[in-house]
Amino acid sequence: MALDLRRAQWRKSTFSGPEDNCVEVASNLSGIRAVRDSKNPTGPALVFSSSAWTMFLTGITDGTLDV
Template identity: 65%
Template sequence: MSDLRGAQWRKSTYSTDNGNCVEVASNLPGVIAIRDSKNPTGPSLSFAPGAWAAFLSGVKLGALDA
């Protein structure tokens, strides 16, 4: 489990006001953290930067489309 006390959370610029958003913290060394914007005190997911980059690349390429 990562120490996220210093995390600086941000929402995507693509987010809308419908409440279905995630927030990302990428300012911590060696970890990218993700959380539900509707529940900021709830659980979060942590990824290694390389794993997060691979995920984003797959999303951008459409590799995860159903």
């Protein structure tokens, strides 16, 4: 299933430097979060449900997710 990400508003973390070696996230799309590589903005994106993205961020923040 292909999603239309043309309306996605991509942003990098404020912790990212000026290089293009970053992950960008689009959070303006209803019910999903999209993630892409800033070096390849026209390439593929990973898409997560909003709840899965929240669980990921919570796990990173509280240390229960070891990446």
